[in-house]
Amino acid sequence: MIQNKASIAGLSSPFSDRQRGIVPKAPCSLKIKAAAAAAASNRDRNGTVLAVETVTKEMAEAESLIDDSQPTVAGGIRDAYGEDAATEDQPVTPCGYSLLRDPRHNKGLAFTDKERDAHYLLGLLPPSVPSQELQVKKLMNIIRQYQVPLQKYMYMMDLQERNERLFYKLLIDHVEEMLPIVYTPTVGEACQKYGSIFSRPQGLYISLKEKGRILEVLRNWPEKNIQVIVVTDGQRILGLGDLGCQGMGIPVGKLSLYTALGGVRPSACLPITIDVGTNNEKLLDDEFYIGLRQRRATGQEYDELLHEFMTAVKQNYGERVLVQFEDFANHNAFDLLAKYGTTHLVFNDDIQGTAAVVLSGLMAALKLLGGTLADHRFLFLGAGEAGTGIAELIALEISKQTQMPLDEARKNIWLVDSKGLIVESRKESLQHFKKPWAHDHEPVETLLEAVNDIKPTVLIGTSGVGRTFTQEVVEAMASFNEKPLILALSNPTSQSECTAEQAYTWTNGRAIYASGSPFPPVEYEGQTYVPGQSNNAYIFPGLGLGLIMSGTIRVHDDMLLAASEALAAQVTQENLDNGQIYPPFTNIRKISAHIAANVAAKAYELGLATRLPRPKDLVAYAESCMYSPSYRNYR
Numbered sequence: 344m345i346q347n348k349a350s351i352a353g354l355s356s357p358f359s360d361r362q363r364g365i366v367p368k369a370p371c372s373l374k375i376k377a378a379a380a381a382a383a384s385n386r387d388r389n390g391t392v393l394a395v396e397t398v399t400k401e402m403a404e405a406e407s408l409i410d411d412s413q414p415t416v417a418g419g420i421r422d423a424y425g426e427d428a429a430t431e432d433q434p435v436t437p438c439g440y441s442l443l444r445d446p447r448h449n450k451g452l453a454f455t456d457k458e459r460d461a462h463y464l465l466g467l468l469p470p471s472v473p474s475q476e477l478q479v480k481k482l483m484n485i486i487r488q489y490q491v492p493l494q495k496y497m498y499m500m501d502l503q504e505r506n507e508r509l510f511y512k513l514l515i516d517h518v519e520e521m522l523p524i525v526y527t528p529t530v531g532e533a534c535q536k537y538g539s540i541f542s543r544p545q546g547l548y549i550s551l552k553e554k555g556r557i558l559e560v561l562r563n564w565p566e567k568n569i570q571v572i573v574v575t576d577g578q579r580i581l582g583l584g585d586l587g588c589q590g591m592g593i594p595v596g597k598l599s600l601y602t603a604l605g606g607v608r609p610s611a612c613l614p615i616t617i618d619v620g621t622n623n624e625k626l627l628d629d630e631f632y633i634g635l636r637q638r639r640a641t642g643q644e645y646d647e648l649l650h651e652f653m654t655a656v657k658q659n660y661g662e663r664v665l666v667q668f669e670d671f672a673n674h675n676a677f678d679l680l681a682k683y684g685t686t687h688l689v690f691n692d693d694i695q696g697t698a699a700v701v702l703s704g705l706m707a708a709l710k711l712l713g714g715t716l717a718d719h720r721f722l723f724l725g726a727g728e729a730g731t732g733i734a735e736l737i738a739l740e741i742s743k744q745t746q747m748p749l750d751e752a753r754k755n756i757w758l759v760d761s762k763g764l765i766v767e768s769r770k771e772s773l774q775h776f777k778k779p780w781a782h783d784h785e786p787v788e789t790l791l792e793a794v795n796d797i798k799p800t801v802l803i804g805t806s807g808v809g810r811t812f813t814q815e816v817v818e819a820m821a822s823f824n825e826k827p828l829i830l831a832l833s834n835p836t837s838q839s840e841c842t843a844e845q846a847y848t849w850t851n852g853r854a855i856y857a858s859g860s861p862f863p864p865v866e867y868e869g870q871t872y873v874p875g876q877s878n879n880a881y882i883f884p885g886l887g888l889g890l891i892m893s894g895t896i897r898v899h900d901d902m903l904l905a906a907s908e909a910l911a912a913q914v915t916q917e918n919l920d921n922g923q924i925y926p927p928f929t930n931i932r933k934i935s936a937h938i939a940a941n942v943a944a945k946a947y948e949l950g951l952a953t954r955l956p957r958p959k960d961l962v963a964y965a966e967s968c969m970y971s972p973s974y975r976n977y978r
């Protein structure tokens with residue numbers, strides 16, 4: 344028998360338990376128990392072993408309030424393996440006033456008359472019953488009236504807290520328009536002002552104060568069946584530097600894309616910020632700063648906290664939870680990936696996600712430029728996570744294609760950092776991740792000199808510093824390339840190495856251009872040029888979905904290559920004819936399903952996938968696993 348919380352606590356209340364929304368309907372609870380037991384043993388009630396899809400259905404049916412006539416895969420991957428067996432300990436489904444206050448189940452005015460009657464909502468809502476589509480239309484009208492992007496961002500955050508399905512429906516249906524709001528560039532501004540706009544916690548904060556108690560912190564999070572964690576320590580938020588605890592906007596934003604673009608259900612996503620202090624003096628002096636008011640802990644203190652975190656994550660969520668490292672400073676990003684890459688399912692978005700999206704763009708661009716990767720020369724401005732990560736993945740692909748040794752494949756790839764071209768004579772003083780790129784060449788101090796010396800066919804900006812592709816640099820690229828490929832990847836828009844308009848104007852419209860944050864189309868001499876967006880958002884949602892749905896336990900470089908190939912394959916001839924090396928974001932769910940399928944296929948091939956048997960049609964399986972934001976009918 345399920346006990347209600349109030350009776351356990353010995354509280355009395357003028358409302359009945361149902362009215363206060365704390366007791367599930369008895370038939371539902373029985374169904375939950377039966378399905379939970381079945382799913383846990385992977386057998387049906389008669390003891391027959393269940394196929395994965397059948398368990399999914401059992402579990403989805405078991406979720407109280409869901410109408411049997413609804414598609415059952417929406418509950419998603421969580422349910423498929425019996426790990427999320429609903430038990431009496433699960434929070435019960437609310438009804439009455441609490442139902443309207445529960446963002447996961449709230450539908451606002453869209454509750455039907457029958458639902459209003461069955462769930463104690465009579466009189467709590469005005470009579471109109473709009474469809475979800477009409478609700479989206481109304482909200483878009485409101486959002487479009489805000490002139491300031493940050494206001495739109497705050498409206499969206501509020502919506503997410505109020506009605507989760509409507510938030511995702513709106514985001515998915517208007518992805519091109521809303522991506523720049525919930526993601527780069529606006530999310531960058533939101534992080535800068537996070538202390539002032541903070542209203543409700545959207546993820547977990549783990550600070551030095553919680554050292555020794557991280558497992559307890561994880562257990563405080565209301566959701567138990569987590570599949571993806573995005574974690575930052577806030578030290579390098581986009582190209583905006585150290586934003587300390589206010590970096591939380593990034594994991595929150597990335598995870599909302601996991602759901603909207605990759606179909607991972609929201610309750611399986613956990614945003615985390617690790618707060619070891621900040622070296623940002625402005626924040627330390629800001630009375631509204633929400634983080635620890637101290638300079639960053641480093642060395643052993645930092646390592647110990649991170650180690651406790653990684654250990655607690657595995658202990659609490661098991662081996663198959665994906666941890667995505669986001670916006671760590673270079674040294675920590677590389678160290679963490681190296682340290683945990685062999686023991687955990689980890690992935691660094693800034694190193695590996697960015698690399699995969701750029702490699703994909705290059706694969707597509709070759710159809711416009713001609714030749715193979717090995718025929719091109721690459722020059723990077725910026726030799727941090729993104730720069731060296733992309734460079735390495737290109738070299739890996741060249742080496743695979745040509746059978747040449749990796750060292751040899753690196754020879755056509757050059758990097759410039761703040762001290763000039765990375766060359767042999769600087770090797771001693773270079774950080775370890777730059778050393779492989781120290782080629783034999785005279786010292787060169789400026790980017791312009793490097794461009795003129797190396798004569799790259801592809802120029803890639805990963806410096807985090809805005810407007811560093813000057814007119815001379817871009818014109819030099821155009822002087823020896825018929826179609827210079829220019830990727831200005833730093834985020835947000837203010838940090839982009841050059842704008843789309845500059846790239847097209849300075850090359851007389853000949854550039855193939857993409858940036859990390861979006862730019863609007865450019866009119867130049869009577870023609871419209873549509874810049875591409877080379878952002879890891881194309882990759883991580885599909886990659887993550889592929890890892891989760893196959894139960895993969897380690898990320899392998901070949902999975903990144905598989906993701907790149909799948910994305911490049913989605914670029915149509917029409918896209919290419921318009922100078923586009925990425926497909927439009929409007930198709931992103933389909934794209935993510937293809938990426939997920941390719942990644943999962945590679946995981947099965949490498950023996951790293953644990954969810955067996957392997958589904959035959961991985962694209963269809965990926966699609967069937969995706970969360971749908973459509974409202975469900977409540978019994």
Ligand SMILES: O=C([O-])CC(=O)C(=O)O
Nearest residue numbers: 527581670693834878879
């Ligand atoms: O968040 C983005 O737009 C891309 C990214 O990972 C970064 O710039 O750090």
Ligand SMILES: [Mg+2]
Nearest residue numbers: 669670692693
């Ligand atoms: Mg990032």
